[in-house]
Amino acid sequence: MLMKTSSDFGGFGAGNPIVGFVVGEVIAAMDSPDGKVGDLFGARLPFRTIQNLSAEELSHTLMWKLTDYLDRSELSLGLGLLGMPGSTAYGGLVDVLRPQQGETIWVSAAAGAVGGMVGMLAKSMYNCTTIGSCGGESKCATIKEKYQFDHAVDYKACADKEALKAAVREIAPEGIDMYFENVGGAHFEAAYESLRRSGRIAVCGSISKYNEAAPERVQINSMTAVTRFLRIEGFMCDPWLRGERGSFLSTMHMLLREGKIAPQETVFHGLESFGDGMRALFTGGNIGKVVVLVE
């Protein structure tokens, strides 16, 4: 199968091709029964504009078919709402946290592609009380305006874990029901200690730790989990993208068409802007999904 793609960021390794999430259109189908010319796909593949894949390569590639869910003109949705961030938000909220209507959720990295989507889904699907934490007053205003967060916590104004806990407790005096974890470190511990009975944490990443040589460990008092019946669960989006779990694509597509959720992107233009886009993830320079347009 031959596919023409655009890219976002993924994992790196010196000397290896950069692999990440791409979207594209099939321009020539050879030995694949699954994709015909004109089909739109998302995939985890090396960053290149033309993908020439053998049946063998296809068999171990994470791919999901987008033809029924978007037009060629809105392909970048396959990198956001209908891609990795969307499936991470959807899977983590709907199938890992499993909200009850009206519960309270705290979402870290709430201005990012995943966190913002969690806010929108928690409000539109479950009418949750939504608390987002992010860095700076400007982002705090944005997540309330664009991502349906009821409350925003500026973590940069919180000196330490205790200050973060106090800020959340002021908003939710009886504690939180759920925490969507994107950050690690003090956020994780503050959230764990803020959970009330039957609370749960979905863990999908720890961006505060990605650039550290030794993984920092979070410290928890396990007896708190016992007496409060707490659950911590880690996950990655792959089973939802593959359609092995839940109903990610059809539900997100419906919510999108009904206007209940809306895409947010920060677009960088041209392959030469790749470094700037990458840096934005770690310096807080983005709202929503970072996309590099290479055409």
Add this chain to the structure above:
Amino acid sequence: MLMKTSSDFGGFGAGNPIVGFVVGEVIAAMDSPDGKVGDLFGARLPFRTIQNLSAEELSHTLMWKLTDYLDRSELSLGLGLLGMPGSTAYGGLVDVLRPQQGETIWVSAAAGAVGGMVGMLAKSMYNCTTIGSCGGESKCATIKEKYQFDHAVDYKACADKEALKAAVREIAPEGIDMYFENVGGAHFEAAYESLRRSGRIAVCGSISKYNEAAPERVQINSMTAVTRFLRIEGFMCDPWLRGERGSFLSTMHMLLREGKIAPQETVFHGLESFGDGMRALFTGGNIGKVVVLVE
């Protein structure tokens, strides 16, 4: 309702009556519609031989009716297999860990009332590969003989967390699917790091920490939970005893009558032996449930 009871151990507080799990028979029913004379009950109540309970007191007492499941001559089963340890083992294994047939489980404090029962249930209900850890060669022999453990790890022969991990890895080179947590500390961390994909931990206690002033925290690398899809869940037995969750009493009763599981008790005689029985829990002097017979 007036009830005659025998006791086991529970929580303490200076100046307060000692409260714990008791079993007994209704000897006079007054304003309760739930218990008639001759009914057998388990309950969490102060340690005393006669319980005289008002409707108000009954309404906030954890009680479970045993009349259909045991005879007066085997009342102590209501402190073990059909009581707190049984419901903790059953709930944690069946409804929290949710085993697949043939999976590998590591159980800590495997010679204790809860741990031993987990071993028996994991083998008889799910044909799991069962690994139990306990202190000393004698207990290691006992858990294999009496609790259906395939393998035993003497934690006292393991100098630290890494040695404990190595001992388990030798038995289960590809890692474990489940860990039943009774202990805390190094055991928890060793087990967490030994879990393979889709692994889970049921946390019901941390006996190594009960006597410490400040709760020791366990340290985990949360990214391991992400990449391996791990779940950690805390629980207490109350919902299973109350019949709000699962089918604890009927299933345990059936397994017991079929001879698939067997009670194990260490009996102390007379109220004056209470202190000795209590100490046995912390010094490793018991096999199975510690029961104090006060008649």
